[in-house]
Amino acid sequence: MICFTFQLWTNGTYLLMSITFKFDRDLTTRNVYLCAYEPRKPPNGLASSLWSVFSGSDDDSDGRWVNQGDSVAIRSDEMSQSTENSLDLSPSRQRRQQGSTLKNVTPLGTAYISPVNFYGLRVEYSDAAIDYDDRGVPQLLVQRNASFRLFGSDWTEKTIFVLTEKIGDKGGPCEFPVGDVQEVTLVPNEPNTAKINIILPQASKAGTVFYFCSKESDKTGAIWTHMGSEYYKQMGVYEKMLPFWLQVGIILTCLSFSSLFSGLNLGLMSLNRMDLKIICNTGTDAERKYAKAILPVRIHGNYLLCSILLGNVMVNSIFTILLDDLTSGLVAVITSTLAIVIFGEITPQAVCSRHGLAIGAKTIYVTKTVMVLTTPLSWPISKALDWALGEEIGSTYNRERLKELVKIYIRKIALCAE
Numbered sequence: 001m002i003c004f005t006f007q008l009w010t011n012g013t014y015l016l017m018s019i020t021f022k023f024d025r026d027l028t029t030r031n032v033y034l035c036a037y038e039p040r041k042p043p044n045g046l047a048s049s050l051w052s053v054f055s056g057s058d059d060d061s062d063g064r065w066v067n068q069g070d071s072v073a074i075r076s077d078e079m080s081q082s083t084e085n086s087l088d089l090s091p092s093r094q095r096r097q098q099g100s101t102l103k104n105v106t107p108l109g110t111a112y113i114s115p116v117n118f119y120g121l122r123v124e125y126s127d128a129a130i131d132y133d134d135r136g137v138p139q140l141l142v143q144r145n146a147s148f149r150l151f152g153s154d155w156t157e158k159t160i161f162v163l164t165e166k167i168g169d170k171g172g173p174c175e176f177p178v179g180d181v182q183e184v185t186l187v188p189n190e191p192n193t194a195k196i197n198i199i200l201p202q203a204s205k206a207g208t209v210f211y212f213c214s215k216e217s218d219k220t221g222a223i224w225t226h227m228g229s230e231y232y233k234q235m236g237v238y239e240k241m242l243p244f245w246l247q248v249g250i251i252l253t254c255l256s257f258s259s260l261f262s263g264l265n266l267g268l269m270s271l272n273r274m275d276l277k278i279i280c281n282t283g284t285d286a287e288r289k290y291a292k293a294i295l296p297v298r299i300h301g302n303y304l305l306c307s308i309l310l311g312n313v314m315v316n317s318i319f320t321i322l323l324d325d326l327t328s329g330l331v332a333v334i335t336s337t338l339a340i341v342i343f344g345e346i347t348p349q350a351v352c353s354r355h356g357l358a359i360g361a362k363t364i365y366v367t368k369t370v371m372v373l374t375t376p377l378s379w380p381i382s383k384a385l386d387w388a389l390g391e392e393i394g395s396t397y398n399r400e401r402l403k404e405l406v407k408i409y410i411r412k413i414a415l416c417a418e
Contacts, residue, residue, distance in 0.1 A: 114225035158218040163210040168226030174213030254319040261312035263348030267356025290361035306378035
């Protein structure tokens with residue numbers, strides 16, 4: 001028995017191996033059959049983890065070797081040469097050659113090569129943004145659905161396509177196909193045009209270029225045939241800079257800060273310096289504590305306002321951009337609008353209009369941090385506003401207004417007493 005290692009590709013239906021080993025001279029007149037090792041332990045996922053927990057070991061040495069049958073066989077190129085010189089061999093070797101008949105094996109020389117002539121492609125739709133390089137090769141996001149219009153000839157309803165990362169010559173064998181096998185949709189009255197939908201496979205590395213391979217599914221002995229490596233037959237892919245889970249986390253964080261900034265904008269700015277000073281002297285212990293925490297920040301009115309608004313705009317922009325990257329443009333617009341209006345504007349402002357003093361005091365360190373981070377923009381803008389609008393005065397009352405204010409409070413106290 002000969003054991004060797006090899007490169008392996010499979011998509012669950014098709015399997016391709018690239019094997020490198022050396023034949024022994026005596027084996028050139030024999031068939032070499034393939035045995036695959038099947039470990040008992042599941043390869044990955046939850047089943048593999050449960051296996052390790054309950055078995056108490058990661059050892060999978062108690063698997064078994066399974067013969068793949070007579071149709072999976074290998075022989076050396078020297079076998080045909082040795083057959084011609086079989087008269088010079090010993091009778092025992094002649095008997096071995098006569099008994100070494102391969103069953104159900106299609107030599108590459110007699111394989112059915114796809115007759116499709118592929119001239120180029122055009123991207124008609126993609127779930128994500130489409131980019132093009134300097135040569136016009138489309139660059140698409142992996143794991144997204146894309147529709148292509150293919151230009152060529154000699155395809156049929158049984159023609160199927162698959163992608164590969166390997167460069168090849170037109171009409172040559174297609175090595176290491178990746179992704180799902182896709183059928184073409186013929187366009188009526190346009191024999192040189194076909195449509196195909198592809199879910200772009202995961203790339204092995206950044207900047208990967210895919211090439212097309214075709215095959216006739218109804219032909220016996222048909223093999224995957226490379227369509228060529230010219231740039232107008234290529235398709236590039238790119239991956240997101242951030243993984244899905246991290247994007248979702250950033251989106252939720254931005255929505256939370258959007259809610260906070262919107263609430264602080266109403267809660268803090270509705271409290272002028274005069275109100276805070278009155279609360280510091282006449283409020284309850286908790287109100288005095290909150291007012292004393294907010295007053296040093298609230299003194300810088302325009303600076304605080306610019307910082308909160310800049311922070312709010314920034315997180316809303318990040319939220320929309322990342323949501324657009326996860327979904328289509330229309331879905332991103334509708335979802336971001338509803339989320340920002342409901343959770344980023346209406347709800348926090350309704351809460352902070354009643355509890356602005358407490359929320360502003362408990363998040364004062366967040367507010368100070370935002371003021372520091374936005375200083376390069378918020379500080380010059382606030383100074384320009386101070387110069388243009390003058391000092392913030394706050395609420396002032398003349399004699400008549402003060403009398404009316406006292407009357408209102410008297411009526412309110414009377415209603416509460418009743």
